[in-house]
Amino acid sequence: MKFFIINSGSSSIKYQVIDMTTETVLAAGLVERIGEVYGRLKNTAFPGTRDEQESVIEQPIPDHRGGMQLVIATLTDKDNGVICNASEICAIGHRVVHGGEDFRGSMRITPTVIEALQRNIPLAPLHNPANLDGIRVAMEIFPQVPQVAVFDTAFHQTMPPRAYLYAIPYELYEQDRVRRYGFHGTSHRFVAGECARLLGKPLAECNLITIHLGNGCSMTAIENGCSIDTSLGMTPLEGLVMGTRSGDVDPALHLFLKQNKGMELEAIDALLNKESGLKGLCGMNDMRDIHEAAAEGDVRAQQAVEVQTYRNRKYIGAYMAVLGRVDGIVFTAGIGENDPIVRAESLEGLEAFGVRLDPERNGLRSKKARCISAPDSTVRVFVIPTNEELAIAREVAQVLRG
Known part of the structure; x- marks a missing residue:
């Protein structure tokens, strides 16, 4: 085997x-x-x-x-x-x-x-x-x-049209399939299953927010085990602030850059995908370097962390509103699994919604799946290492079993 x-x-x-x-x-x-x-x-x-x-x-x-x-x-x-x-x-x-x-x-x-x-x-x-x-x-x-x-996209195919359609001429969807697809689906599916196990509930009964934070970042709202919304769009550029990708920007930015900077579409695409995000804000895209610079007083590094975690917090709030009831919030991937500062700042101010971190649990270093919320938190918060290769292998086994 x-x-x-x-x-x-x-x-x-x-x-x-x-x-x-x-x-x-x-x-x-x-x-x-x-x-x-x-x-x-x-x-x-x-x-x-x-x-x-x-x-x-x-x-x-x-x-x-x-x-x-x-x-x-x-x-x-x-x-x-x-x-x-x-x-x-x-x-x-x-x-x-x-x-x-x-x-x-x-x-x-x-x-x-x-x-x-x-x-x-x-x-x-x-x-x-x-x-x-x-x-x-x-x-x-x-x-x-x-x-x-x-x-990567399959897990998100359960999204309803209200979540995946863009408010553009419908013909673009009918003819060219322009819509939100979402990515990192294998990771989101894997950690959702592990979270359900830790909660002691069937995945089909769980409402979760899964947050994949690495060089690429995405967030997914999961209702009764199914993805109903996700931050990445038709391409992996939309949504959260990433290592070198901008995430959400004004769609008219392309025209502004063309008219005022003389940039062609290919150059704008490269700018938003490879020179933006954390790198664009402070010149670095490794969060370890950014924290070190921020601790030494680098204002742009401090702002980069604030911009990323603020965007995370907005999406968490939006997905809590979409789901209504949230059983668990999951952090995963390189930053999500290893960065207590980003986790804490992404959840800052959400106590009124039942989200309370335990600072000591959040600060512990471990490679194991674990709960980091306080005992009185009505929404449980987890750190769960992702394992996309194992998730793919399990999918293969399931397909072959028929």
Whole structure:
């Protein structure tokens, strides 16, 4: 029961091998700089009871096929490998960014599924082609192994039209499928399930707000286990303040920048995606560096934290209004799991709505899922580490079980 989980980017392949009998990670790695002069593979193996073993290979990697072959050679290496040969892989799961409206759940990959992914390329031109490359290469190398696509957007397909429609001419939705889709769905689904377990309730009876804070950030309102609203939109640019992405801005900003700065659309898009967010506000996008600078009196760093946490707080309030009853608020991902300052400031002033943090619990460092709210908090607050690779593997197992 060894599953191979693949996240294929335009010049990278992130992967894990998971033994699903125990849900244990056997190996994890990253191939990067595919197609460049110097390629690199970093693999970490967890062979049984021995200490983890790390290996790095630096050589030209011409394409995804070459990258995948290098991964298989590393995984089957006689000294540091975790499988004897490729035939030990019994299923493959692919992270796919955008399923559009075609997929409400994970799907076994068929020619029909591949055709649908190609149709959705205009919705995710930077991601879906790379995801397709990974799928095609894996199907060449593992022709007899069942392969499953797990979509970032699928969890949010339960949103009602009032949440996913934009107030623009309806023809743009009918003809071009312009609407809110949301992303990070695999992460939101995973931590929601873990939160339900900690609450001791079926997920179908839980109303939750899940907050994924990393370099990319998103928030989801979950009613009776289903996503009913989420902050990311048609693209991963809308919503919360992120590491280098602006989140919500005035839609007329594009015209202003064109008329007053002479910027073309491509340059504006790059500005909002790569030079904005925390980086735009203070020149840094690593929250650890920002906190250090803020502590030393850097006003822009202090403002960056305030802007991000204020935006978080507004969305939490909005989703509390949408849900009516909230059983739990969940923080996850790099910042959400490790930054007590951001958590505290994101919840500041919400005591009137039943949200009360326990400062001591919030300040504790731990890699385990835990409750950080005060005993008298009517809304429980949790920190739950996300595990998207395991979530994908579980989805694969469910699809194969039928």
